[in-house]
Amino acid sequence: MALLEARDITKIYRLGRVDVPALRGVDLDVQQGEYVAILGPSGSGKSTLMHILGCLDSATDGSYRLGGTDVGTLRGRALARVRNRKVGFVFQTFNLMPRLTVEENVALPLQYRGGYTRRERRGRAGVVLERLGMSHRVGHRPEELSGGERQRVAIARALVGEPAILLVDDPTGNLDSKAGAEVLETFREVHAAGNTIVLVTHDPNVADEADRIVHMIDGRVAA
Amino acid sequence: MSILEALLVGLDEARRHLGQTLLSLLGLVLGTGSIVTVLALFGGQTKQTEAFIIEQGGFGAIIVYDREESLQPTPMELASRRLTYRDAAYLKDHATMLKGVAPGYFDRHGYRVGDMDFEGDVIGTTSDYAMINAIFPMAGRYISDLDVRRQARVMVLGWAYADSLFKGRPELALDKIVNLGGKNYTVVGVMEREEFYWAPWSGNALAHRNRRAYIPITTAFSQYTGENDRLDFLTLKAITPTGGPAAEAQVHQMMLSMHGVEDFDIQPLGQRNADDAQFFLMFNIIFLIVGLISLFAGGVVIANILLASVAERVREFGTRMALGASGFQVFAQVIAQVSVISIFGGLLGLGLGAALTGAVAHFMSQPAAVTGSMAAVALGTSLAVGAVAGFYPAFRAARLSPVEALRYG
Ligand SMILES: Nc1ncnc2c1ncn2[C@@H]1O[C@H](COP(=O)(O)OP(=O)(O)OP(=O)(O)O)[C@@H](O)[C@H]1O
Ligand SMILES: [Mg+2]
Numbered sequence: 001m002a003l004l005e006a007r008d009i010t011k012i013y014r015l016g017r018v019d020v021p022a023l024r025g026v027d028l029d030v031q032q033g034e035y036v037a038i039l040g041p042s043g044s045g046k047s048t049l050m051h052i053l054g055c056l057d058s059a060t061d062g063s064y065r066l067g068g069t070d071v072g073t074l075r076g077r078a079l080a081r082v083r084n085r086k087v088g089f090v091f092q093t094f095n096l097m098p099r100l101t102v103e104e105n106v107a108l109p110l111q112y113r114g115g116y117t118r119r120e121r122r123g124r125a126g127v128v129l130e131r132l133g134m135s136h137r138v139g140h141r142p143e144e145l146s147g148g149e150r151q152r153v154a155i156a157r158a159l160v161g162e163p164a165i166l167l168v169d170d171p172t173g174n175l176d177s178k179a180g181a182e183v184l185e186t187f188r189e190v191h192a193a194g195n196t197i198v199l200v201t202h203d204p205n206v207a208d209e210a211d212r213i214v215h216m217i218d219g220r221v222a223a
Numbered sequence: 224m225s226i227l228e229a230l231l232v233g234l235d236e237a238r239r240h241l242g243q244t245l246l247s248l249l250g251l252v253l254g255t256g257s258i259v260t261v262l263a264l265f266g267g268q269t270k271q272t273e274a275f276i277i278e279q280g281g282f283g284a285i286i287v288y289d290r291e292e293s294l295q296p297t298p299m300e301l302a303s304r305r306l307t308y309r310d311a312a313y314l315k316d317h318a319t320m321l322k323g324v325a326p327g328y329f330d331r332h333g334y335r336v337g338d339m340d341f342e343g344d345v346i347g348t349t350s351d352y353a354m355i356n357a358i359f360p361m362a363g364r365y366i367s368d369l370d371v372r373r374q375a376r377v378m379v380l381g382w383a384y385a386d387s388l389f390k391g392r393p394e395l396a397l398d399k400i401v402n403l404g405g406k407n408y409t410v411v412g413v414m415e416r417e418e419f420y421w422a423p424w425s426g427n428a429l430a431h432r433n434r435r436a437y438i439p440i441t442t443a444f445s446q447y448t449g450e451n452d453r454l455d456f457l458t459l460k461a462i463t464p465t466g467g468p469a470a471e472a473q474v475h476q477m478m479l480s481m482h483g484v485e486d487f488d489i490q491p492l493g494q495r496n497a498d499d500a501q502f503f504l505m506f507n508i509i510f511l512i513v514g515l516i517s518l519f520a521g522g523v524v525i526a527n528i529l530l531a532s533v534a535e536r537v538r539e540f541g542t543r544m545a546l547g548a549s550g551f552q553v554f555a556q557v558i559a560q561v562s563v564i565s566i567f568g569g570l571l572g573l574g575l576g577a578a579l580t581g582a583v584a585h586f587m588s589q590p591a592a593v594t595g596s597m598a599a600v601a602l603g604t605s606l607a608v609g610a611v612a613g614f615y616p617a618f619r620a621a622r623l624s625p626v627e628a629l630r631y632g
Contacts, residue, residue: 047630051625051626051629054545056544056545056625056626056629057624057625057626076549076550077549077550077551080544080547080548080549080550081547081549083544083545083546083547084546084547085547089545089546091542091545091629095538095539095541095542095545095629097539097542099231099235108543108546109546109547112543112546112547112548112549112552113547157546161547
């Protein structure tokens with residue numbers, strides 16, 4: 001059984017009286033430990049799919065199972081729980097909290113999970129940052145870091161809760177080529193350590209990093 | 224979500240919206256300050272009212288009056304002899320809940336000593352009157368039981384009368400003769416000066432007690448009423464300060480069986496006089512209105528700041544939700560953020576309230592003081608205003624759709 005099973009996912013945005021179909025029946029399986037790239041042009045529905053896979057949004061139609069659980073029917077608080085425990089997000093724009101230190105940013109998902117003392121949270125954040133070679137930055141604020149460093153902090157934040165899957169939306173879009181390469185190297189290491197990754201991009205070179213490439217065009221997976 | 228972070232965010236947002244923050248702080252500070260002042264003044268006034276009641280004989284003092292006659296009195300009512308000396312004598316012997324019974328005759332007569340004369344109040348009563356009303360002679364003695372039994376022509380002067388009849392030397396009145404309504408009396412006592420001031424500019428609330436003389440009630444009947452023993456009032460005292468209601472019940476029942484009809488009214492003595500505390504109502508209302516308006520204005524400004532702050536941070540909330548924050552956790556974060564202003568405003572308001580109270584207490588000579596529970600009310604009020612003002616912005620943040628919030632900006 002696949003870690004992630006999406007069947008015939010449809011997403012229709014309703015703008016007034018006009019229906020905008022963003023996804024028109026997407027099927028996708030991702031195996032435990034796989035590194036999958038979703039490649040497609042702008043507007044093809046990549047982010048929409050990723051938001052549904054990450055339980056940030058629910059599909060208009062279709063079924064979605066994550067780790068054997070039917071999450072397509074969950075709402076509100078239950079969905080927040082799944083996001084917190086099963087999913088780690090990495091965004092194109094890093095989305096770090098400017099007022100928090102690197103360490104506090106990384107510990108944030110554990111804070112929302114509850115049940116950890118401050119010490120435990122710091123300890124776990126420290127371990128992940130160490131793994132990603134960011135130990136020397138624990139006390140810094142995001143604004144003091146380079147773009148590549150910020151993205152690595154964001155990756156640490158996505159990993160700290162030991163999620164079942166890492167969902168990455170265009171991680172190199174805001175980085176120069178050198179920093180982009182470093183971040184991709186980090187993903188390679190994270191994948192080598194056994195993590196499952198789904199990475200969204202419109203750059204074929206980035207997609208080449210993955211084990212498998214899924215092409216998306218106009219809300220569908222290309223054959 | 225850590226409180227510390229929320230507070231840091233709160234401080235930061237407060238700094239970024241400095242003008243509005245100061246405005247809302249002003250509202251909160253004025254508001255809680257005024258509320259604290261009202262409470263402190265009210266507390267002081269309550270204390271003063273108590274002091275006034277105690278000054279007049281304390282709790283447990285009771286007064287009985289004739290009730291006004293009905294327009295068409297029933298035969299029962301007409302048959303009743305109304306409030307008389309006999310009622311007093313009966314209560315004195317039988318009412319176990321009472322430790323004092325003082326029947327009263329009250330009228331005005333001419334006073335004369337040598338070439339000094341004026342018209343003034345006279346009270347005919349018994350020895351218990353002094354105990355019940357907590358009044359004490361400064362020279363000589365009060366009316367005694369023997370005086371009452373003998374219908375003695377003796378008199379105890381209130382301080383002001385002794386002072387004016389004896390030209391500023393009240394102590395000289397003792398053993399002198401005073402003519403009252405054409406009859407001569409020997410002065411056997413002069414009472415202490417009674418005084419109570421609600422505020423420095425208000426007069427002596429007990430001045431009337433100094434402007435009267437006391438004579439034995441039996442003397443009053445024989446000299447002035449033609450042996451008619453109708454009473455003008457009847458004052459009583461319960462055996463304990465808290466025994467008032469029980470004593471009232473007993474007296475009510477006894478008098479009802481004697482009169483056969485309820486043609487009398489029984490009241491705690493303090494209650495009637497405590498109405499004088501209305502004196503302060505105006506101050507309380509002014510402070511209360513200023514307080515409420517300030518709190519309201521402060522709340523509106525806070526709500527504005529928060530709405531702006533939430534709108535600017537939509538993407539941040541989206542990210543937090545992506546990391547697993549529930550709607551409730553986002554809600555709580557915004558409320559915690561507003562608490563920074565609330566707590567700060569409450570504390571400053573408490574300071575202002577203490578200062579205002581101190582000033583008012585000083586200039587109005589009021590025993591007003593800020594207590595711990597008032598401080599708690601002030602902080603609670605400020606926090607509550609913050610929470611109410613923060614509710615809608617926090618609700619907006621919590622209801623954001625994570626996807627829309629992440630796409631935003
Ligand atoms: N909230 C929305 N309301 C209406 N239409 C939307 C909404 N979000 C996305 N869409 C539409 O859905 C389609 C897919 O959008 P999506 O963001 O998933 O594309 P994408 O592949 O991620 O593009 P990009 O590479 O530019 O990020 C687009 O046509 C977009 O305009
Ligand atoms: Mg996209």
